[in-house]
Amino acid sequence: MSTAETHVLAYPFPSSGHVIPLLDLTKALLSRGVQVTLLITPNNQPLLPTNFPPNLHTLILPEPLFPNPNQNRLVAIVTFMRQHHYPIILDWAQAQAQATPPSAILSDFFLGWTHLLARDLHVPRLVFSPSGAFALSVVYSLWRDLPRNDTPQGPNAVVSFPNLPNSPVFHWHQLTLQFTKPERGGPEWEFHRENILLNIDSHGVVFNSFNDLERVYLDHMKKELRHERVWAVGPVLPLSPLPEERGGSSTVSRHDIMGFLDSREDGSVVYVCFGSRTFLTSHQMEVLTRALELSGASFVLSVGVAKAKEHGKVPCGFVDRVGVRGRGFLIEGWAPQLEILGHRSVGAFLTHCGWNSVLEGLVSGVVMLTWPMGADQYTNAKLLVEELGVAVGAAEGEEKVPEAEELAKRIERALGRSTKERVRAEELRNAALRAVGEGGSSQKELDAMVKVLGEVKHEGDAT
The missing domain is CATH 3.40.50.2000 (Glycogen Phosphorylase B;)
Known part of the structure; x- marks a missing residue:
């Protein structure tokens, strides 16, 4: 079936470091004829391309507010989005029912609650990870296994991950503060844990990475999630030509x-x-x-x-x-x-x-x-x-x-x-360019993802 019948809601976390890579991925989807509606807040509208292709649409959502200065910024923003964006998106999607209804949600890792939104819309939700497969493997393992540390300031306070490839070990201070800082079992800690568990339950995950960079961790992710819907489609970067502005303006020319x-x-x-x-x-x-x-x-x-x-x-x-x-x-x-x-x-x-x-x-x-x-x-x-x-x-x-x-x-x-690091830098640069080049692994993975989304929509139409 035509990719024009596939309609993806692309929903970034409203921070430039999250919006920009999802925008870059959106451009790749648009080039394949997929319809995309970008869910974006006013402050990030300047990041949008100036010349919209006809298959790109936008839904402008309220800018997150967090009037309580004592609340964690991430928690406040995501809570606002869940409370205020959720009903707007539902109403908007119902209005699209006679046109081209959404066939999938592609949303940021921080927006785990969109798994519930996707369920209400009867479409799959794909996680877009702003981190690599290694980092996400560590985070998923962390929140599943819930290691404890009674002496977090101790020099030997380490956490091992024996179930991950290469069995990495980290000092307690090297772990995400979302896990180590809030009181275990408290509201903020449970907020982050729910987000991770909803991500794990989602239909699939898309990485801004490539096979030659993180193959062992991509394979591990498929094993842990017990399905093959893990796609490495990166680097999703505008290699040429470069845009005039990419995220902001500088004080120098x-x-x-x-x-x-x-x-x-x-x-x-x-x-x-x-x-x-x-x-x-x-x-x-x-x-x-x-x-x-x-x-x-x-x-x-x-x-x-x-x-x-x-x-x-x-x-x-x-x-x-x-x-x-x-x-x-x-x-x-x-x-x-x-x-x-x-x-x-x-x-x-x-x-x-x-x-x-x-x-x-x-x-x-x-x-x-x-x-x-x-x-x-x-x-x-x-x-x-x-x-x-x-x-x-x-x-x-x-x-x-x-x-x-x-x-x-x-x-x-x-x-x-002529250091060993420089030799490896050149090797990985070439591998990255091969991945995003014609017939490269990332191009094939992106095509496979689009194919799966088309099949999911087709199955939904048949029921």
């Missing part, structure tokens, strides 16, 4: 950034960025900037605009000493990351290891320096350093911050021309 990079030698620049939601402490910032100074390397340093007193600022005098637009370039605010990483002069990427940044680093073929801060980042760092061999460990949160001299040495190592 692309022309100036590219001019600086054009003046550098091939592979000589380290790009430093911790994502749009991570802010360094004063100590972390002092160590980082001192290390950049000591390393002698050229660099692009992207930092968020400090919004609270605990956020570290670039130390006074640093810019003057390294000579911005001389040896270093400072960006405050959004950075055109894909374009920077893809420049010939960038050889290393110091990153917090958010999954979007990991994938952008991989397709650019740069060596990564890992400095995870929370969420899935410790898991991603372990994958990059210990299993894939494509990265150098730089630091960990506030717990393991090396001396500036040591961090400088790690930066120098990451910029080395």
Whole structure:
């Protein structure tokens, strides 16, 4: 049957790091003739493409409000969406019954409650994971097995995952705060647990990953979920041409950034960025900037605009000493990351290891320096350093911050021309490009997913 009869509701969590990859996946579905209705909030409308294809529709939903400052931000946003978006989507779907009714919901990992919405709409719900298969395997195991730790601050407080491939071990502080911070059994903890269990019960899961990157964990996920509806369709990135704006505007022009990079030698620049939601402490910032100074390397340093007193600022005098637009370039605010990483002069990427940044680093073929801060980042760092061999460990949160001299040495190592990490970086870059190329594994997986959705709709029509 025609893919035009398949109508997917794409529902991201309303944060740019979640909206952007789901938008990229949406574009791939649209290119296959699938109808997509994007459920989006007003603040994220600027992320939408300017020229809508005819098979893309939007349903604008109320912006989440969380008036209680003491409530966890994630819990507040998701609770608002469940309470206020749910009835709007139901009413909208009923109005579509005579046109092209929804045939599936593709929703973010944080929106586990949409499994219940899909049940009310009599359609399957697919989980879109903003994390990789390794990270999600750890999270699913964590909430299923519910390990305890009576001494979370102890140096030997570790959690092992013997049922996962390679039996990974993590320190307690490396696990997601959603599991370790709330009181076990309390309302917030149970909220997160329900979200995970609803994700596990959903019809399938879609990863922004690819087989050659995480095959063993993708296979593990199929085994754990007891079905084959696990698709690795990534990296879902706009490799060419790059969009003018991808998530925000910068305080500096692309022309100036590219001019600086054009003046550098091939592979000589380290790009430093911790994502749009991570802010360094004063100590972390002092160590980082001192290390950049000591390393002698050229660099692009992207930092968020400090919004609270605990956020570290670039130390006074640093810019003057390294000579911005001389040896270093400072960006405050959004950075055109894909374009920077893809420049010939960038050889290393110091990153917090958010999954979007990991994938952008991989397709650019740069060596990564890992400095995870929370969420899935410790898991991603372990994958990059210990299993894939494509990265150098730089630091960990506030717990393991090396001396500036040591961090400088790690930066120098990451910029080395013939290291084992650089060889692996090139291998994985090629593997990523093969996966998304014509006939590649990710293209085949996406076709298989679309086929399953068409069959599900066909079965529903026949009943």
